Amino acid sequence: MNANLKKDLQTLKQAHKKIAVTTELERNKVLEALQYKLIERKAEIFSANRRDIEKAEIELLSKQLIKRLYFNEGKLKSVIDGIKQIILLPDPKGRILEARELDEGLILKRESCSIGVIGMIFESRPDALIQIAALCLKSANCIVLKGGSEAAETNRKLAEIIRDVSDELNFAAVGSRWIYLLETREQVKKMLELDEYIDLLIPRGSNEFVKYIMNNTTIPVLGHADGICHSYIHFDADIKKAIKVIVDSKCQYPAVCNALETLLVHRNIADRLLPELLTALESEGVEVRGDEKCRVIIPCVPAVELDWKTEYLDLILSIKIVESIDAAISHIHTYGSGHTDSILTESITTAEYFMNTVDSADVLWNCSTRFADGFRYGLGAEVGISTLKIHARGPVGLEGLMSYKWKIYGNGHIVADYSGEGCRQFTHKNLT
């Protein structure tokens, strides 16, 4: 099977050469046809999904997991709405990012183009498969997918429908050869070695899972492992504003990567802030864990070293009293994950110092960490969140699936004319 996988991915890589030159119209046509086909064949999807659910119930998977597994009328509608939105996004391919006259009649352009073959590995929710495939199609990339094994039947059916639509339209003269579904962990393991055929990996899932991928491949990985987010409350913060923002950061949706995990409080505001904050947090059911200095002011569970390193993803908040903004920043650099960190202060100078110094993808002033998200940023679509510092950082839109190439348009120009004494000079006139 592994020999086949290599050959199959080679086919995808070759198909990308054709996909890369498709027009927006051709790609949108497949997306449009997919909308109708999903409705037409919904009975097949629901029945495949029922088999997954039944298996999950027999295997006594958690209720929460089973809930995420459902693919019903509601999910179908939201999946189709998602495709509609992706169709409406502007074509990310063929955008002129830079243009420069090098000399008379010698023009340089930097133009966006697709990357190639994207490896997407995600867990449980089968509706993610459609969204991910649609984003790759829109951006003229090929895709290798691996979904959660709990959703194997649903994923197989959804991939089959995408493939059928692509074949029926003979998309880019390669039909369905732009999408490939992996079904086993062995295949994923093998894929991590095939850096010749996979250009970028985007894993979504648990910390351990993403870390495993990152540590076991030379293929570039776009993603984030931890999301240990901090807020720091400076001594001059507006207490009412701070409490409102902290409660939102922690409670609005605690199970996600941009939820607040650790609060750092300047000692000169702790006395006034903490009792009122505790009341607000407790009314939302939050368990507070404080360091020694914190526990002098409010009653709470003692925080231990492990707390600073933990992404609770739950209604738990650790609190530490700090002596200065630099102590707060140092704590963030020691325990943070470079994801999202915020400051509450009434001084823009203090805010800028914090935002410039903290080495995280998203740095926020006087607002909830929960804003760090592609939809809220207005990116149109979110491909993932990255804590990488190269290629794409923070919430990543369709641009994260794009590369660029340099094109030069000449008319017999040669380099020899531009070297040596008294040679021609470049004009380097920007055209954008």
Added chain:
Amino acid sequence: MNANLKKDLQTLKQAHKKIAVTTELERNKVLEALQYKLIERKAEIFSANRRDIEKAEIELLSKQLIKRLYFNEGKLKSVIDGIKQIILLPDPKGRILEARELDEGLILKRESCSIGVIGMIFESRPDALIQIAALCLKSANCIVLKGGSEAAETNRKLAEIIRDVSDELNFAAVGSRWIYLLETREQVKKMLELDEYIDLLIPRGSNEFVKYIMNNTTIPVLGHADGICHSYIHFDADIKKAIKVIVDSKCQYPAVCNALETLLVHRNIADRLLPELLTALESEGVEVRGDEKCRVIIPCVPAVELDWKTEYLDLILSIKIVESIDAAISHIHTYGSGHTDSILTESITTAEYFMNTVDSADVLWNCSTRFADGFRYGLGAEVGISTLKIHARGPVGLEGLMSYKWKIYGNGHIVADYSGEGCRQFTHKNLT
């Protein structure tokens, strides 16, 4: 020593937090002081360089290698001119790449910032050390350097001078702790494992060397291994123009990565083109190796399979007759390295088809492959050439050393207000 290396790189990583918030003025001050210090201490540099040269002569290194090893008055002048140019470049840090109003009083900005710690590994020429360090300093990055062992004494002296200048100015309150010189291969090997402390690797050197780095680390690598560049001559090409461009592509500087290695000729122009082209190439001392069809038209050495895979870096050109533009593109995708490929045709439609389909960093029409270069592109400075498709592709300027962060400026905004029925809507008004 390896335990020390880890600790030392940790120090660099910490120092980057200070470097990251330096002003352009602070960074330029170090560069200015460095110019003077290099002149002041040139006797020390020349004497260290003489020791390297003497050792190289005793070890019977090639004349060409020894020539590149020299650091004399001429090299000093060009190094200082280089620093001057880098000082004049606009600050790459703190540029607003995107700005958007999310809602009233809630502003999102995407701002350029430095990446962190860059690992640069280069061979022989000691003047490269200064240029590389100056580029990293300008862009507010820390740097770990490893130069060629032949230049060990010169490199050590140059790094010492950079460190002394940084310490004397107490740069960013970290002094010289932003630059670190590796001296052994064991250290390089160890560095490849320290992905926690190195954010990006930029190796410069032989194919095997760059490939070794790429295959032995999970740190992102910016660079290129091969540069097997092609030109394709379509049947409608202007023969005079084509010959001029091909001779330049091959001969203007054959030892570099953007020099032409394989020429693909459409069969319907071969008869008219090849005899005249052969004369032009032979008068430049080029050895031509042709496939069977080519040898029917002109006398030349037979080209074998290995020729299509070889980066000659020498006055040798392989020629293949193709049946169509698609056959040419297919050859390029089979044997090319995604570096630089050109087409000669009088039709812009044909040119665009070629440039859109060929999956290379640089695709050129009717001009020499030798134009694919950061200086000629007007990038200000060239950090390297990349055949990666993520982060940076083709000639890479200072931007290749930059990342970005998202900043949000709010005033007590919370996400709860933007969710649920009748909630507040984002305005998503672009401000750039």
